[in-house]
Amino acid sequence: MTSVKPLPQYLVTRYHGWKATTFAENHAWYRRLATEGQRPRAMVISCCDSRVHVTSIFGADQGEFFIHRNIANLVPPYEPDGNQHGTSAAIEFAVTSLQVAHLIVLGHSLCGGVKGCYDMCSGNAPELEEKSSFVGRWMDLLRPGFERLSEGSDEDRQTQLEYEAVRTSLDNLMTFPFVREAVEADRLSLHGCHNDIAEGGLKMLNPRTEDFEPV
Amino acid sequence: MTSVKPLPQYLVTRYHGWKATTFAENHAWYRRLATEGQRPRAMVISCCDSRVHVTSIFGADQGEFFIHRNIANLVPPYEPDGNQHGTSAAIEFAVTSLQVAHLIVLGHSLCGGVKGCYDMCSGNAPELEEKSSFVGRWMDLLRPGFERLSEGSDEDRQTQLEYEAVRTSLDNLMTFPFVREAVEADRLSLHGCHNDIAEGGLKMLNPRTEDFEPV
Amino acid sequence: MTSVKPLPQYLVTRYHGWKATTFAENHAWYRRLATEGQRPRAMVISCCDSRVHVTSIFGADQGEFFIHRNIANLVPPYEPDGNQHGTSAAIEFAVTSLQVAHLIVLGHSLCGGVKGCYDMCSGNAPELEEKSSFVGRWMDLLRPGFERLSEGSDEDRQTQLEYEAVRTSLDNLMTFPFVREAVEADRLSLHGCHNDIAEGGLKMLNPRTEDFEPV
Amino acid sequence: MTSVKPLPQYLVTRYHGWKATTFAENHAWYRRLATEGQRPRAMVISCCDSRVHVTSIFGADQGEFFIHRNIANLVPPYEPDGNQHGTSAAIEFAVTSLQVAHLIVLGHSLCGGVKGCYDMCSGNAPELEEKSSFVGRWMDLLRPGFERLSEGSDEDRQTQLEYEAVRTSLDNLMTFPFVREAVEADRLSLHGCHNDIAEGGLKMLNPRTEDFEPV
Numbered sequence: 001m002t003s004v005k006p007l008p009q010y011l012v013t014r015y016h017g018w019k020a021t022t023f024a025e026n027h028a029w030y031r032r033l034a035t036e037g038q039r040p041r042a043m044v045i046s047c048c049d050s051r052v053h054v055t056s057i058f059g060a061d062q063g064e065f066f067i068h069r070n071i072a073n074l075v076p077p078y079e080p081d082g083n084q085h086g087t088s089a090a091i092e093f094a095v096t097s098l099q100v101a102h103l104i105v106l107g108h109s110l111c112g113g114v115k116g117c118y119d120m121c122s123g124n125a126p127e128l129e130e131k132s133s134f135v136g137r138w139m140d141l142l143r144p145g146f147e148r149l150s151e152g153s154d155e156d157r158q159t160q161l162e163y164e165a166v167r168t169s170l171d172n173l174m175t176f177p178f179v180r181e182a183v184e185a186d187r188l189s190l191h192g193c194h195n196d197i198a199e200g201g202l203k204m205l206n207p208r209t210e211d212f213e214p215v
Numbered sequence: 216m217t218s219v220k221p222l223p224q225y226l227v228t229r230y231h232g233w234k235a236t237t238f239a240e241n242h243a244w245y246r247r248l249a250t251e252g253q254r255p256r257a258m259v260i261s262c263c264d265s266r267v268h269v270t271s272i273f274g275a276d277q278g279e280f281f282i283h284r285n286i287a288n289l290v291p292p293y294e295p296d297g298n299q300h301g302t303s304a305a306i307e308f309a310v311t312s313l314q315v316a317h318l319i320v321l322g323h324s325l326c327g328g329v330k331g332c333y334d335m336c337s338g339n340a341p342e343l344e345e346k347s348s349f350v351g352r353w354m355d356l357l358r359p360g361f362e363r364l365s366e367g368s369d370e371d372r373q374t375q376l377e378y379e380a381v382r383t384s385l386d387n388l389m390t391f392p393f394v395r396e397a398v399e400a401d402r403l404s405l406h407g408c409h410n411d412i413a414e415g416g417l418k419m420l421n422p423r424t425e426d427f428e429p430v
Numbered sequence: 431m432t433s434v435k436p437l438p439q440y441l442v443t444r445y446h447g448w449k450a451t452t453f454a455e456n457h458a459w460y461r462r463l464a465t466e467g468q469r470p471r472a473m474v475i476s477c478c479d480s481r482v483h484v485t486s487i488f489g490a491d492q493g494e495f496f497i498h499r500n501i502a503n504l505v506p507p508y509e510p511d512g513n514q515h516g517t518s519a520a521i522e523f524a525v526t527s528l529q530v531a532h533l534i535v536l537g538h539s540l541c542g543g544v545k546g547c548y549d550m551c552s553g554n555a556p557e558l559e560e561k562s563s564f565v566g567r568w569m570d571l572l573r574p575g576f577e578r579l580s581e582g583s584d585e586d587r588q589t590q591l592e593y594e595a596v597r598t599s600l601d602n603l604m605t606f607p608f609v610r611e612a613v614e615a616d617r618l619s620l621h622g623c624h625n626d627i628a629e630g631g632l633k634m635l636n637p638r639t640e641d642f643e644p645v
Numbered sequence: 646m647t648s649v650k651p652l653p654q655y656l657v658t659r660y661h662g663w664k665a666t667t668f669a670e671n672h673a674w675y676r677r678l679a680t681e682g683q684r685p686r687a688m689v690i691s692c693c694d695s696r697v698h699v700t701s702i703f704g705a706d707q708g709e710f711f712i713h714r715n716i717a718n719l720v721p722p723y724e725p726d727g728n729q730h731g732t733s734a735a736i737e738f739a740v741t742s743l744q745v746a747h748l749i750v751l752g753h754s755l756c757g758g759v760k761g762c763y764d765m766c767s768g769n770a771p772e773l774e775e776k777s778s779f780v781g782r783w784m785d786l787l788r789p790g791f792e793r794l795s796e797g798s799d800e801d802r803q804t805q806l807e808y809e810a811v812r813t814s815l816d817n818l819m820t821f822p823f824v825r826e827a828v829e830a831d832r833l834s835l836h837g838c839h840n841d842i843a844e845g846g847l848k849m850l851n852p853r854t855e856d857f858e859p860v
């Protein structure tokens with residue numbers, strides 16, 4: 001463990017500040033979350049991007065959202081092959097153990113993972129085609145989405161591909177038997193959103209039009 | 216897309232509140248994060264658990280942390296086999312593209328994933344041994360940690376196993392060539408933490424003692 | 431250079447301590463700030479007073495704030511006359527080169543500069559009226575603020591004058607074309623604060639009431 | 646005041662954390678600093694740059710340093726012309742009112758202001774030659790320093806110019822009668838330092854050799 005270092009002091013200081021204020025003011029609730037367990041109403045699948053603040057945007061507090069964050073908020077298809085699938089494990093836990101009522105896939109503008117996929121599928125990022133590229137192989141999940149893009153400027157098409165990432169995840173979610181079953185039994189509903197970083201916008205996938213529209 | 220539903224109204228309402236207040240007061244910063252891209256100082260790997268609020272605990276705001284959340288904050292070992300590895304992709308992106316300076320693995324008390332692993336390894340959760348159990352296969356990553364547990368009550372041993380989850384992730388991180396290289400070149404430092412939900416505690420892995428100690 | 435002396439040893443000792451601890455634990459980040467340049471989110475204009483710790487109050491670390499400190503946190507009006515204007519140069523650099531998103535004017539209680547201005551304008555500090563008094567001439571910037579004070583005890587009026595110093599700076603900031611332009615384009619927001627030294631208080635200028643209110 | 650906005654919430658939150666911890670633990674000292682006034686041992690003149698943390702480097706706390714920060718830590722020569730000189734006012738206040746015992750000029754590597762001066766004097770930044778450029782006119786103070794640079798790479802010469810900024814400030818300080826008098830009466834000592842951002846280095850001006858040497 002010689003590679004491990006103490007936490008930077010500024011984070012320790014801020015933590016002590018949180019403990020003395022936010023935590024102190026909510027101790028009863030935190031303790032109850034501990035003794036009774038979490039009971040989140042929704043699972044959110046969003047991107048790791050530092051500019052996406054799921055809890056801020058939705059005014060959520062401790063205990064409300066079960067949050068999985070990965071590159072480009074992607075859900076792979078159901079593949080029970082005995083290998084490790086972190087995203088599938090998170091979904092399984094949320095749906096079968098926690099029994100969340102909502103599952104929200106939250107995309108966002110200027111997504112670096114989506115851009116990588118766009119460049120790769122356009123032939124401009126050969127390094128992402130390498131077998132050893134984890135980002136490239138992860139973004140393979142979005143290749144079929146790239147094929148569906150309509151004409152337009154690169155910028156437009158990247159935004160379209162961000163939408164495709166959300167649609168792909170929602171489609172793949174329905175390949176999981178436990179998700180489909182919960183949705184069909186009306187125990188779970190799926191939602192697709194897209195957050196515009198610069199303008200603070202939020203669009204929602206309209207199930208009728210299959211387009212993203214401002215909320 | 217008939218399975219998709221509009222976003223629950225309470226979340227739409229909260230979003231509009233965020234847009235009119237927090238976003239409006241920080242528009243300049245969000246726009247700049249959009250035009251210039253993110254430059255997070257740290258990546259945090261934490262659990263999906265709804266009771267873990269990474270940004271609150273560390274007083275962080277938009278743009279500060281690149282956050283990956285999965286079940287039990289686990290990092291698998293380096294395995295460039297061309298398959299999809301969401302966690303490895305997130306780490307690759309953070310370290311090689313964003314070049315974060317810190318990588319913090321944040322465990323927590325009462326972790327459902329760790330408890331599942333504990334039960335499974337104790338022979339009390341045969342359903343998690345199924346090939347088709349995503350949670351079970353994901354928690355296989357922590358089996359070697361279970362073997363290292365010392366005697367004690369079940370509760371103690373589960374806490375120990377939460378510590379092992381952080382240690383395992385830190386060890387596995389060093390199997391990634393680009394992580395090891397960055398650490399050895401002093402471009403990246405690794406940190407291990409554990410958050411106590413009920414009491415708001417924070418412990419830090421002391422690299423010398425290899426134990427978790429209150430910050 | 432015969433007038434220059436070596437640094438006092440106690441500071442050298444403390445520096446070596448910082449180097450071996452805080453610096454060592456954050457080397458990766460500091461190096462990155464060096465290679466990629468700073469990208470502070472905010473500029474803070476505060477007083478030189480040794481009792482005002484901008485970074486502590488706001489839990490900020492290396493790279494977060496571009497800080498200008500002068501007597502009484504004053505901003506002079508825009509005056510592009512070819513002479514040396516240190517404060518204006520700092521603002522120009524922050525707004526046009528660094529493109530900070532926030533500009534915070536931070537006043538404080540018991541400000542010696544403001545007290546000097548108060549005494550001078552009350553006729554009790556003739557030495558500050560001298561042409562050669564740098565402090566007096568600098569505090570001339572706040573004379574119009576003195577005229578606006580309402581009745582009250584000397585102590586009350588000095589606090590009022592500290593508030594006027596913040597208001598004056600904010601008003602003068604808007605006389606700089608590049609500040610006004612950035613504010614109007616929503617690329618920059620201005621904020622006014624006042625820190626009470628004895629009680630650790632923080633008030634914020636409420637743009638609607640134009641009064642200072644506890645945060 | 647319609648241009649003013651409330652303080653960003655993350656800073657308010659962090660402030661409350663500081664108030665509840667650091668402030669609460671030091672209330673007695675802060676109150677005493679309030680009732681008895683500040684009595685800083687040293688004045689530090691440093692750059693506004695967000696990467697320079699004067700108090701961290703020197704392990705200083707509330708009440709220890711009277712700090713003036715401007716672009717490139719420059720002191721103009723004594724010029725009692727009745728105009729506004731913010732830096733001169735800060736020095737006058739520190740030396741004649743507070744009677745600090747040390748005056749430290751702290752330069753740093755990768756200084757944007759010094760780089761601007763270098764480019765301007767090399768003919769590569771005509772915009773800084775404009776009468777209306779506050780940064781350009783402020784950096785005029787360092788033109789004589791540019792003339793003294795010896796041959797070398799651009800990078801070497803910029804570092805040399807950073808040293809010249811410290812030397813120029815120290816020279817100019819001695820043109821202030823109240824500084825010279827205090828130095829000659831051994832009531833004040835002057836010091837020159839240079840901080841390397843990337844490596845956390847600290848060099849000190851050796852009065853005998855007139856060179857900067859590691860402390």
